[in-house]
Amino acid sequence: MIKLCVFDFDSTLMDGETIDFLAQAHGVGEEVSAITKRAMAGELDFFESLTKRVSLLKGLSTEKVDEICENLPLMPGAIELIAHLKAKGVKIVVFSGGFHAGIDRAQKRLKFDAGFANILHVKEGKLTGLVGGEMMFGFSKGAMMQNLQNLLCISKDETMSVGDGANDLSMFEHSTLKIAFCANEILKAKATHCIDKKDLREIINLV
Numbered sequence: 001m002i003k004l005c006v007f008d009f010d011s012t013l014m015d016g017e018t019i020d021f022l023a024q025a026h027g028v029g030e031e032v033s034a035i036t037k038r039a040m041a042g043e044l045d046f047f048e049s050l051t052k053r054v055s056l057l058k059g060l061s062t063e064k065v066d067e068i069c070e071n072l073p074l075m076p077g078a079i080e081l082i083a084h085l086k087a088k089g090v091k092i093v094v095f096s097g098g099f100h101a102g103i104d105r106a107q108k109r110l111k112f113d114a115g116f117a118n119i120l121h122v123k124e125g126k127l128t129g130l131v132g133g134e135m136m137f138g139f140s141k142g143a144m145m146q147n148l149q150n151l152l153c154i155s156k157d158e159t160m161s162v163g164d165g166a167n168d169l170s171m172f173e174h175s176t177l178k179i180a181f182c183a184n185e186i187l188k189a190k191a192t193h194c195i196d197k198k199d200l201r202e203i204i205n206l207v
Helices: 018-025 029-040 046-055 062-070 078-087 102-108 141-150 165-172 200-206
Strands: 004-007 091-099 114-123 127-132 161-162 177-181 193-195
Touching: 004 141, 018 029, 018 046, 018 102, 029 046, 029 114, 029 165, 046 127, 062 091, 062 102, 062 127, 078 091, 078 102, 078 177, 078 200, 091 141, 102 114, 141 161, 161 165, 177 200, 193 200
Parallel strands: 004 091, 004 161, 091 114, 161 177, 177 193
Antiparallel strands: 114 127
């Protein structure tokens, strides 16, 4: 029986990549999204790709960041899937290689239990191009999942994870039910289930 479900955020619970939306607003959209694409396909080291992309956001106002993160589009079916899992007593946690600015607002709408992500460094109302936080490395999601499982006394067999990119591989290692959602090939290869329709309600039948 599943007791813990961990979701990725960008392109999983949210339809798009937070960093790409921020980059478009700052005039560096194409450059950042090319790096994002390669990172999610597993072609680049996650830490290096994250720090490089965030450096290109230097100077973007926090006002603009807040406005964009307030209006991130949820993935179709996100609200229904989370409501279904909560009704079954499943603990729901989000691990994002993106930012608290995005997931903390989504938490109010989706009502998941906890979220771990990174923080964009701000000085004098603007992004400095620096970033820190809980999800900085390719291994971060797997390490955090083990901590959660130990804390909650939940086993690998009672854990499911849902993601789309290479940095979700480490959390797949510690969950028995591994769902690749509209995912990169590198993640699909390690999944127990692949869903290629952009609707999270497709997962309801699996749990």
